[in-house]
Amino acid sequence: MDLSPSRRLVLASQSPARLGLLRQAGFAPEVIVSGVDEDAISADSPAELARVLAEAKADAVSVRAEAAGALVVGCDSVLELDGQAYGKPADAEDATARWKAMRGRAGILRSGHCVIDTASGRRASATASATVRFGEPTDDEIAAYVATGEPLRVAGAFTIDGRAAPFVDSIDGNHGTVLGLSVPLLRQLLASLDVRVTDLWA
Numbered sequence: 001m002d003l004s005p006s007r008r009l010v011l012a013s014q015s016p017a018r019l020g021l022l023r024q025a026g027f028a029p030e031v032i033v034s035g036v037d038e039d040a041i042s043a044d045s046p047a048e049l050a051r052v053l054a055e056a057k058a059d060a061v062s063v064r065a066e067a068a069g070a071l072v073v074g075c076d077s078v079l080e081l082d083g084q085a086y087g088k089p090a091d092a093e094d095a096t097a098r099w100k101a102m103r104g105r106a107g108i109l110r111s112g113h114c115v116i117d118t119a120s121g122r123r124a125s126a127t128a129s130a131t132v133r134f135g136e137p138t139d140d141e142i143a144a145y146v147a148t149g150e151p152l153r154v155a156g157a158f159t160i161d162g163r164a165a166p167f168v169d170s171i172d173g174n175h176g177t178v179l180g181l182s183v184p185l186l187r188q189l190l191a192s193l194d195v196r197v198t199d200l201w202a
Helices: 016-024 046-062 091-102 140-149 176-179 183-192
Strands: 009-011 071-081 083-085 106-115 121-133 168-173
Touching: 009 016, 016 168, 016 176, 046 071, 046 083, 046 106, 046 121, 091 140, 106 176, 106 183, 121 176, 121 183, 176 183
Parallel strands: 009 071
Antiparallel strands: 071 083, 071 106, 106 121, 121 168
16 A cells, blocks of 8 residues: 655745644655745735745745645744734844733734645645733743744744743644644645645655
8 A cells, every 4th residue: 555645745934843743744745945035025914924925935936846746835924913913033132022012912823824736836825823822921031031042033933832832821723823834724725726635644
């Protein structure tokens, strides 16, 4: 019995969290980093920005020769707070200010997804959302967290699978959405392209 996937799956992201989510769900994706300049892209709302960024990453990778015939998945995340979109903080000072603004409050993590079937040219995209309720870390705890460097590498200046976990009280929505990739939404997008998720299991 052949247990190999029927199609190649390419992740257009260097995020270890996204790669880990896909592997845990039974996939064996290849990784091709898009190189998209995220700061050069804008949109009318945080949810749309997440989707447009995901589309830009998938587009950039799908035209490369090494992605020919593959299913390319692009993802990007932003944190929405007070109607504003926040990606990765610019520096430690920015990350500190973010955390002081977020503590004791709730934000919405928007994760855009785009799947491009390079064999057919068909595509599908959507945004998943999850509400994140932040705890109230002290100034000293925030300083210690920022000093680890972790918040500088992630959208919203936090990640629930790392050192920020003690500072997140609860999540309403899919856990993967907060990590940057909703596997249930990915299944829906693949289905809209007539691809069964089970056929991609490794």
